[in-house]
Amino acid sequence: MRKGTLKQILLLTDGCSNRGEDPSVTAALAYQQGITVNVIGILDDDQTEDSVELKEIEEIALSGGGVSQIVYSESLSQTVQMVTKQAMTQTLQGFVNKELKQILGSNHTLEDLDPEKRGEIMEVVEDLGEMSDLEVLVLVDTSASMHNKLQTVKESLIDLSISLNSRIGRNRFAIYSFPGKRKDIQKVFDWSPQLDAISTVFPKLTSGGITPTGPAIREAMYQFGKKSLLRSFRDEDKSGLEETGY
Amino acid sequence: MKTNRAWKKQDIDLQPGQTISGKWHHKSYIIKGRLGAGAIGTVYLCTVNGKHAALKISDKGTSMTVEVNVLKSLQKVQGNRLGPYLLDVDDWVSPQGNTYSFYVMEYLKGEEMTRFIQKNGSAWVGVFMLQLLDDLERFHQSGWVFGDLKLDNLIVVHSPTKVRFIDVGGTTQIGRAIKEYTEFYDRGYWGMGTRRAEPRYDLFAFVMVFINVFYPKRFDRGAQSERILFKKIDDVKALIPYRQVLKNALVGKYQTSAEMKQEITNVLYSTQQRRSRKKNAKKDTHAPFLMEAGGVTIVAIGYYLVSILI
Numbered sequence: 001m002r003k004g005t006l007k008q009i010l011l012l013t014d015g016c017s018n019r020g021e022d023p024s025v026t027a028a029l030a031y032q033q034g035i036t037v038n039v040i041g042i043l044d045d046d047q048t049e050d051s052v053e054l055k056e057i058e059e060i061a062l063s064g065g066g067v068s069q070i071v072y073s074e075s076l077s078q079t080v081q082m083v084t085k086q087a088m089t090q091t092l093q094g095f096v097n098k099e100l101k102q103i104l105g106s107n108h109t110l111e112d113l114d115p116e117k118r119g120e121i122m123e124v125v126e127d128l129g130e131m132s133d134l135e136v137l138v139l140v141d142t143s144a145s146m147h148n149k150l151q152t153v154k155e156s157l158i159d160l161s162i163s164l165n166s167r168i169g170r171n172r173f174a175i176y177s178f179p180g181k182r183k184d185i186q187k188v189f190d191w192s193p194q195l196d197a198i199s200t201v202f203p204k205l206t207s208g209g210i211t212p213t214g215p216a217i218r219e220a221m222y223q224f225g226k227k228s229l230l231r232s233f234r235d236e237d238k239s240g241l242e243e244t245g246y
Numbered sequence: 247m248k249t250n251r252a253w254k255k256q257d258i259d260l261q262p263g264q265t266i267s268g269k270w271h272h273k274s275y276i277i278k279g280r281l282g283a284g285a286i287g288t289v290y291l292c293t294v295n296g297k298h299a300a301l302k303i304s305d306k307g308t309s310m311t312v313e314v315n316v317l318k319s320l321q322k323v324q325g326n327r328l329g330p331y332l333l334d335v336d337d338w339v340s341p342q343g344n345t346y347s348f349y350v351m352e353y354l355k356g357e358e359m360t361r362f363i364q365k366n367g368s369a370w371v372g373v374f375m376l377q378l379l380d381d382l383e384r385f386h387q388s389g390w391v392f393g394d395l396k397l398d399n400l401i402v403v404h405s406p407t408k409v410r411f412i413d414v415g416g417t418t419q420i421g422r423a424i425k426e427y428t429e430f431y432d433r434g435y436w437g438m439g440t441r442r443a444e445p446r447y448d449l450f451a452f453v454m455v456f457i458n459v460f461y462p463k464r465f466d467r468g469a470q471s472e473r474i475l476f477k478k479i480d481d482v483k484a485l486i487p488y489r490q491v492l493k494n495a496l497v498g499k500y501q502t503s504a505e506m507k508q509e510i511t512n513v514l515y516s517t518q519q520r521r522s523r524k525k526n527a528k529k530d531t532h533a534p535f536l537m538e539a540g541g542v543t544i545v546a547i548g549y550y551l552v553s554i555l556i
Contacts, residue, residue: 078429089308111307111345114270115314115335122311130422162434166423166441 005133006088007035009220012153013141014042016056017213026217027064035221037064038087042149043072073149077156081163092128135172139220142177143211154202161195178216185219258288258303268336275301299333303348310347316417323388329414330354354412356403360459368484372514373550374409379507382448386503391443393418394426395451397458418443430464436471445502449495487517
């Protein structure tokens with residue numbers, strides 16, 4: 001049986017957007033297309049949480065149906081994984097809640113069930129999370145201030161790939177950076193099941209002064225429909241069938 | 247739309263004397279004090295009908311439900327209890343109207359393994375190894391991998407002295423992705439394997455537990471993980487008898503916990519035999535030291551046998 005595919009954009013940034021449309025709007029658009037937008041704000045060691053920045057990050061995740069978190073770069077690895085997994089569970093739980101409302105009436109959610117029934121439902125959610133295919137588009141802010149954090153970002157993404165590839169479901173990752181050279185975003189790494197090959201591509205990142213978060217999310221959203229992604233999943237399906245034929 | 251609720255910290259700060267009543271099962275618990283806090287919730291010591299119990303409470307209902315599911319599955323496993331015994335699962339509505347999930351489990355009173363070994367001697371290392379490998383084998387036999395095996399999740403209880411698991415939050419079904427882990431203990435972090443739940447994942451973390459006992463401050467990874475870890479093992483005197491077995495486990499040589507336990511047992515017996523032979527051969531030279539070492543092994547095996555009999 002084929003399980004569904006969960007789609008996520010993971011935005012890694014360290015500041016506020018200052019160019020183009022409101023990122024909350026484009027995040028809401030992405031969410032409408034079935035793509036969850038998660039945001040991680042990365043702080044420098046000497047930085048404290050800036051309330052404006054915090055608010056923007058929360059707003060983007062809120063309208064993108066995702067999860068947001070602000071971290072110092074040393075705990076980035078674990079946060080990237082927690083945010084991704086948490087968002088998967090949240091999306092799946094959303095589906096389950098919708099079904100529950102249809103069965104039990106509009107005011108019922110998971111929290112209104114007694115702990116025993118809730119436990120049974122969470123088992124199903126967990127199973128789905130383990131089996132579902134997942135597509136993650138990582139959108140990295142490469143404006144000047146991010147420069148000394150890129151090494152940590154790279155390590156966290158390789159680590160994320162180790163974790164997600166330990167699941168039963170399949171994964172596809174792509175990495176885009178923004179701002180791009182003459183475009184809103186720049187392809188760093190095309191859709192692929194593993195991220196261990198990124199060590200060589202990462203130094204290619206260039207830095208600029210502007211942060212067009214809104215337009216970047218919009219562009220990222222379009223990358224999910226791209227042929228290369230469809231083809232890679234289809235090819236794998238075919239080879240899987242052939243193998244079972246023997 | 248409900249989003250990122252789980253990330254907003256609504257700090258739960260329960261005061262001693264406060265009563266927590268369940269929304270569904272209507273049981274009341276009186277808070278006595280705080281035992282600890284983790285990524286998912288805070289654990290308090292409480293009393294119910296005059297008896298001590300541990301109460302874990304959190305605003306992350308989903309994660310709590312997942313933990314409870316694991317605890318429930320473990321209760322069904324035959325033989326010794328693997329995790330703490332689960333007493334109740336319920337919700338609590340605070341005076342402010344927020345709903346928190348909580349569960350109540352048996353209170354395990356004991357001390358940290360590192361402290362215990364420092365106080366009572368490294369003869370206990372072998373005992374704890376055998377005890378843990380027994381429990382891990384039982385986990386694996388029932389289809390689970392402990393996952394987040396680390397010193398913080400272990401406690402040494404007394405009479406009989408036994409090391410026990412206290413937090414099963416990382417426990418994962420075999421074949422799935424490890425649910426929760428701690429970098430220092432994680433073979434993925436060291437670049438020495440995947441995060442797929444299998445017995446060998448636990449055995450790697452098991453070795454790291456004993457490394458951590460002798461390197462309480464831990465250390466960072468480097469370019470050559472295997473060499474670093476091997477060196478750290480070689481440098482600890484108390485681990486010398488076990489070093490080959492520990493290294494084998496780090497590189498994933500043992501498929502099962504039972505296999506590793508057999509090797510540890512062999513080590514314990516052979517050290518003892520070799521030493522008593524040597525002792526007879528050159529009585530006057532190293533006798534006091536050898537007698538001590540041989541005695542330590544006998545004591546270790548003796549303690550272990552007592553702990554499995556009771």
